Amino acid sequence: MKNTVISVRNLVKKFGNFIANDNLTFEVYKGEIFGFLGANGAGKTTAIRILSGLSKPTSGEVIVAGFDARKQPEQIKKNIGYMCQKFSLYEDLTVKENIMLYGGIYGMKKQLIRDRTRSLLERLQFEEYGDRLIAALPLGLKQKLAFSVAVLHEPKIVFLDEPTGGVDPITRRQFWEMIYETAARGITVFVTTHYMDEAEYCDRVSIMNEGKIEALDTPAGLKKQYQAGSIEEVFISIARPGKN
Amino acid sequence: MKRFLVFVKKEFLHIFRDVRTMIILFLIPGALILLFGFVVNTDLKNATVSFLDLSRDEMTVKLTDKICSSGFFFRGENLDSYQEIDQALRGNKIKAVIIFEKDFSRKLISDGKATVNIITDGSEPNMATMATNYISAIIADFNSELVTNGTTATLLVQPEVRMFYNPSLKSQHMFVPGVITLIMILICALMTSITITREKEFGTMEALLVSPLKPIQIILGKIVPYFILSFVDVIIILLLSRYVFDLPVKGSIILLLAETMLYILMSLSLGILISSVVNTMQQAIFISLVGMMLPAILLSGFIYPIGNMPKIYDWISAIMPPRYFIIIIKNVMIKGTGFSYIWKETLFLVLFTLFAIVLSIRKFNIRLQ
Numbered sequence: 001m002k003n004t005v006i007s008v009r010n011l012v013k014k015f016g017n018f019i020a021n022d023n024l025t026f027e028v029y030k031g032e033i034f035g036f037l038g039a040n041g042a043g044k045t046t047a048i049r050i051l052s053g054l055s056k057p058t059s060g061e062v063i064v065a066g067f068d069a070r071k072q073p074e075q076i077k078k079n080i081g082y083m084c085q086k087f088s089l090y091e092d093l094t095v096k097e098n099i100m101l102y103g104g105i106y107g108m109k110k111q112l113i114r115d116r117t118r119s120l121l122e123r124l125q126f127e128e129y130g131d132r133l134i135a136a137l138p139l140g141l142k143q144k145l146a147f148s149v150a151v152l153h154e155p156k157i158v159f160l161d162e163p164t165g166g167v168d169p170i171t172r173r174q175f176w177e178m179i180y181e182t183a184a185r186g187i188t189v190f191v192t193t194h195y196m197d198e199a200e201y202c203d204r205v206s207i208m209n210e211g212k213i214e215a216l217d218t219p220a221g222l223k224k225q226y227q228a229g230s231i232e233e234v235f236i237s238i239a240r241p242g243k244n
Numbered sequence: 245m246k247r248f249l250v251f252v253k254k255e256f257l258h259i260f261r262d263v264r265t266m267i268i269l270f271l272i273p274g275a276l277i278l279l280f281g282f283v284v285n286t287d288l289k290n291a292t293v294s295f296l297d298l299s300r301d302e303m304t305v306k307l308t309d310k311i312c313s314s315g316f317f318f319r320g321e322n323l324d325s326y327q328e329i330d331q332a333l334r335g336n337k338i339k340a341v342i343i344f345e346k347d348f349s350r351k352l353i354s355d356g357k358a359t360v361n362i363i364t365d366g367s368e369p370n371m372a373t374m375a376t377n378y379i380s381a382i383i384a385d386f387n388s389e390l391v392t393n394g395t396t397a398t399l400l401v402q403p404e405v406r407m408f409y410n411p412s413l414k415s416q417h418m419f420v421p422g423v424i425t426l427i428m429i430l431i432c433a434l435m436t437s438i439t440i441t442r443e444k445e446f447g448t449m450e451a452l453l454v455s456p457l458k459p460i461q462i463i464l465g466k467i468v469p470y471f472i473l474s475f476v477d478v479i480i481i482l483l484l485s486r487y488v489f490d491l492p493v494k495g496s497i498i499l500l501l502a503e504t505m506l507y508i509l510m511s512l513s514l515g516i517l518i519s520s521v522v523n524t525m526q527q528a529i530f531i532s533l534v535g536m537m538l539p540a541i542l543l544s545g546f547i548y549p550i551g552n553m554p555k556i557y558d559w560i561s562a563i564m565p566p567r568y569f570i571i572i573i574k575n576v577m578i579k580g581t582g583f584s585y586i587w588k589e590t591l592f593l594v595l596f597t598l599f600a601i602v603l604s605i606r607k608f609n610i611r612l613q
Binding site: 052053054074077078080082083084085086088089090091092093097100101102104105106107159 | 246247249250251253254257258261262446447448450451452453454455456457458
């Protein structure tokens with residue numbers, strides 16, 4: 001029996017006459033790496049905002065980590081982590097101060113934050129960076145750190161919105177190793193990306209187009225269904241304008 | 245509450261780490277006060293006057309001495325003819341020329357009146373007006389001495405110049421309230437709108453919004469450090485004005501501080517309102533400077549009296565909070581009046597604050613939709 005952590009049924013989100021999310025229905029399971037693909041403007045960001053309690057659905061049922069997105073957004077926020085495409089650590093604070101801040105915002109005890117900071121810096125092998133300002137770190141390190149901070153409080157789900165934008169291939173690979181480790185710990189990873197090779201690393205992938213989910217399966221299943229050699233081909237055949 | 249304190253601590257770190265913020269917070273207020281107090285001094289002091297004495301008798305010598313020993317004027321060269329007046333004033337050194345007519349003493353005694361002409365350099369209107377006023381006052385004083393000495397019963401000139409509340413005509417009385425008004429708008433509105441839009445620009449606002457922090461905690465967390473620091477600023481300014489310019493607070497210090505807190509709160513809510521309608525720091529800076537600072541300088545009555553403005557500016561300034569705060573602070577600091585004299589202005593500030601808060605909360609909610 002799979003353990004459902006996100007359950008979306010008939011989600012509709014309208015802005016005036018514009019339908020950003022058109023009747024989405026899907027489930028995400030515990031410990032899964034769920035790839036959320038779609039061209040720019042397909043409605044990904046809107047859906048993530050609803051799932052993370054930032055915005056309310058127009059209609060439909062959205063349950064995240066056991067809480068209703070319409071009625072209990074505050075409860076959802078306590079149980080998720082979030083890392084957006086723009087870098088979300090403070091440049092003028094040190095590594096440790098950033099960790100202290102986010103740990104504190106998520107209500108963690110000081111001693112716990114200290115312990116996790118130590119093991120986190122050890123794991124990333126940058127103990128010596130602890131007291132440096134974020135501004136002084138290279139981008140790759142920043143991104144890895146931002147991800148570690150987003151899961152510092154051991155959330156049930158972590159949302160990653162294009163986490164690897166602008167980093168080099170080596171860092172991207174290391175980043176995905178961190179994602180695997182996190183998922184192995186039982187944290188569900190909900191990730192959007194524009195890199196199709198990354199989509200291949202996901203357990204399951206959904207592809208959105210014009211507000212609808214057009215396809216949802218394992219990467220292997222999708223390739224079989226669309227008779228394609230790669231997820232990239234699947235994506236293009238779905239998102240290509242005027243394909244109907 | 246603990247989450248909130250962690251957040252406030254972070255805001256203080258931002259402030260203390262940023263040199264520019266620290267300069268604006270602690271260097272500029274002191275510098276402005278000293279600058280306005282010492283350099284932009286509109287008091288008349290040591291203006292040079294020349295004399296064209298056509299009679300050179302007992303009276304004119306006496307009056308000349310009186311003017312030159314008043315402490316306001318330096319004695320310039322003596323002129324010999326009307327032709328030299330123009331040249332003297334052109335030299336830029338001489339601010340006024342005083343002319344005693346021929347047979348001054350004789351006319352004064354026989355006719356009961358004699359004429360003194362005062363010619364000033366109109367290219368410096370402020371200086372010219374002040375010099376005229378001061379000289380007239382000195383002549384009036386001279387007249388009354390003549391009367392008490394029984395020399396004559398009539399008066400030469402009769403200027404009625406008396407400065408209420410500011411008998412020594414110290415311009416600091418004008419600038420200290422003005423600078424407080426200005427600095428508070430600068431720090432509170434500009435700095436809070438910058439710090440909030442900075443989070444938007446860097447994407448950290450997004451991370452804060454998805455965190456368990458409530459929007460109201462985020463806003464309060466932004467306000468609290470600036471509230472505390474601008475209050476410290478006010479106290480620094482008041483201490484400077486007390487001990488450097490010898491300008492004590494005449495009214496209730498508690499009332500003054502309470503009114504200042506209200507004004508700080510109003511400026512902060514303006515800053516939040518600004519940040520809720522713009523998306524970049526540049527827009528925030530532009531609106532704060534053009535929309536808040538300029539009116540605070542030009543339309544508040546700080547430098548230019550509102551009564552002298554065309555009616556339309558008067559109306560515009562009527563909705564500018566700095567105008568009311570200047571009235572309040574002058575009343576309390578300089579005249580020493582109580583709350584009953586300033587309740588209307590206070591009420592306006594309260595209403596304006598509520599208006600800004602309600603509007604920004606509405607904006608914030610719309611954005612979250």
